[in-house]
Amino acid sequence: QGKPLHPTLTFKNMTVRVNFGPNPMTALAFKCHMVNSIAEADAHTTSHENPNGDRHELLFPICLPDEGTYDWLDEFLLNNPGYTEISDRMVVNWACKSGLQRPEHQSGSASVDKPDMNFGIQQIDDASIKPALATAALLQHRDLVVMDVKGNLLREERLASLKQFRSAHFRKVACVMMGDPSVDHKAFLQRRAVEEKHQLTTAQLQANALKRKAEKVYSSGCEQKKRKLEDKSSNEEVSCEQGSGADVSDEGAGEDSPRVAQLVEVEQHEPWLKKTSSLSDVSPFALSQIVLKGSLPDLSEGFDDVVYAWQPYEEAKTHMRRWSLERKIGVRVEDIQPSDWFREKWSLWQNDLQAWEAKHKEYKSGRRHDGSGSVREDSGKDVGDGAGKDGKCCSTNGRAVAKDDMKTCEEDLDYEQELMEETLSQDTDVFHAEHASDIGDERPLFARFESEDWILLNLRFEVHLLVHAFKRDCNDPERTGML
Numbered sequence: 001q002g003k004p005l006h007p008t009l010t011f012k013n014m015t016v017r018v019n020f021g022p023n024p025m026t027a028l029a030f031k032c033h034m035v036n037s038i039a040e041a042d043a044h045t046t047s048h049e050n051p052n053g054d055r056h057e058l059l060f061p062i063c064l065p066d067e068g069t070y071d072w073l074d075e076f077l078l079n080n081p082g083y084t085e086i087s088d089r090m091v092v093n094w095a096c097k098s099g100l101q102r103p104e105h106q107s108g109s110a111s112v113d114k115p116d117m118n119f120g121i122q123q124i125d126d127a128s129i130k131p132a133l134a135t136a137a138l139l140q141h142r143d144l145v146v147m148d149v150k151g152n153l154l155r156e157e158r159l160a161s162l163k164q165f166r167s168a169h170f171r172k173v174a175c176v177m178m179g180d181p182s183v184d185h186k187a188f189l190q191r192r193a194v195e196e197k198h199q200l201t202t203a204q205l206q207a208n209a210l211k212r213k214a215e216k217v218y219s220s221g222c223e224q225k226k227r228k229l230e231d232k233s234s235n236e237e238v239s240c241e242q243g244s245g246a247d248v249s250d251e252g253a254g255e256d257s258p259r260v261a262q263l264v265e266v267e268q269h270e271p272w273l274k275k276t277s278s279l280s281d282v283s284p285f286a287l288s289q290i291v292l293k294g295s296l297p298d299l300s301e302g303f304d305d306v307v308y309a310w311q312p313y314e315e316a317k318t319h320m321r322r323w324s325l326e327r328k329i330g331v332r333v334e335d336i337q338p339s340d341w342f343r344e345k346w347s348l349w350q351n352d353l354q355a356w357e358a359k360h361k362e363y364k365s366g367r368r369h370d371g372s373g374s375v376r377e378d379s380g381k382d383v384g385d386g387a388g389k390d391g392k393c394c395s396t397n398g399r400a401v402a403k404d405d406m407k408t409c410e411e412d413l414d415y416e417q418e419l420m421e422e423t424l425s426q427d428t429d430v431f432h433a434e435h436a437s438d439i440g441d442e443r444p445l446f447a448r449f450e451s452e453d454w455i456l457l458n459l460r461f462e463v464h465l466l467v468h469a470f471k472r473d474c475n476d477p478e479r480t481g482m483l
Contacts, residue, residue, distance in 0.1 A: 057143045058170040059083070060161070062152045062297060063177045064323055065281040065290065068185065069149050070112055072177050075188045076145070084140075086133060087147035088114055095119055111283045113149040134164045141169065150286040153294040155301065162302045171304050174297040179311035179319040288334040291327045292476065296320065325478065333474055342469040349461055357454065359437045360446055 019025055022036050033039075061076075063069040070089070077083060092115050096102070102118045110116045117125040123132075137144055146165075151157035152174075162172060181189075282290065296317060297306055308316055433439040436446065446453070471480060 055169050055171045056141055057083075058165050058172045059143070059145045060152050060158065060172070060174045060297070060303075061145065061147055061177065062174055063149065064153075064294075064320065065113075065149055065287060067323075068177060068181055068189075069281050070147070071189060071192075072181075072185060073145065073147055075185060080143075083143045083145050084137070085145045085147055086130075086137060087145075088127070088130070089147070091124065091129065091133070092117065095124060100124075106279065109283045109285070110279060111281060111286070112279050113282050113286070115279075131164070138165065138167050144170075149281050150290055153290050155293070155295050155297075158297060158301055172302060174303045174306045176296060176306065176308045176316055177310050178308075178316040181310050185310075284332065285334045287327070288331050291324050291331050292333070294320065294324065328476075328479055333470075333479070336470070336473055338469065339473045341472060342465070345465055345469075349465070353454075353458065356437060356444070356446060359444055360449060363444055363447060 020035055022034055024034065061069070061073060063072060073085065077085060089112060092102075095117075100119045100121070102116075102120075106116050117127075119125060123129045144165075146152070146161060148157070148161070151161060158174075165172065296313075297303055299306060310316070311319065433445065437444045439445050446457075449457075467481065
């Protein structure tokens, strides 16, 4: 009694329209005053004093991924409860508080910046609710924090976000946190890490205590059954039960006391202590876009002020430059697309490859049969009709196959030895040949190619083309090659 009543309404999958106007929206069967015309004696008015006057602050935190982004935001909201966070993380938080359920398992592409929604409601799952939240925030006179790690680091997305908040009562501020964090933020991270360790240690000790107690109860029960079989006396049974109960309660009494959690030396010097079970701030695809297009904000984008909270502009710029170069070594270029130059070179190669294979088949067919039934070597020397000793038959390329016992002909030289002698006897420089299909005497460079040689040739050209096309299509002077 004597206090204003604040009813709480919870709805699912529906829209509530509240009428604060002077007249009802539809005719009522009774007469009553609207909320807008309530008497001052019956109303309790709460005023909010804005330190910035009539303008409220619209804050855009700009941090590098996994370097204190949402940790800074948690500390900021703890010290400034008057600010409201606008982010996908808060959409999930609001939906869960409203009673909506979603799977606990997160996909591989999920991150703190863009968590998996999976609520089964289209407007939430496809993120179409965020523009509606931005529109509603324009009507609310309060300080806001627009948290989007990737969006706040890309100039195009910053401009798009600023267009959503074009109201005159907002003072737009970009707050840059890069480089070595402040002393206060380090202390906050260390306190949180100690608390997390203490909670984990306490939970582990409780679990160990319950396990030991269960094992003791089980062992004492087995001992009681054994004693019952040995002694039928009821007095001994009672004493056994009393003794076992005392053992259960006394064991481990001094071992379950929680220990004081402390940070190891490595953790004490770590500038960004993340939570143990937290996801990455951004997905691998978003990280590749930040590495390629990330930039610092400036006043020309529409900000009223740009604040560097941790390090000054020059040091923050140097840190972001160094961070980008380190990530470019191992981060994939997710959005690279083959250019017209790549398609043109690939098409020309396919045409040449097909022409060479056809020439190879034609050359082998012409060398195999010279019109007289004899077989010739590639060097132009006649081998004869292929008859060897003991009724054995020699085939082309200096190889012989026995008809009966599949033994090599004594007259044939080893294939590799013959090929080496033939190569040394010819005075042909393949690197100065005008055409691969004719290096002299109408003999192609690929005269002795087998199927595996064509496969290796095609693979080698594909790798060669891929390396050069990556450098051209990536269009990044800092990425001169690929690992």
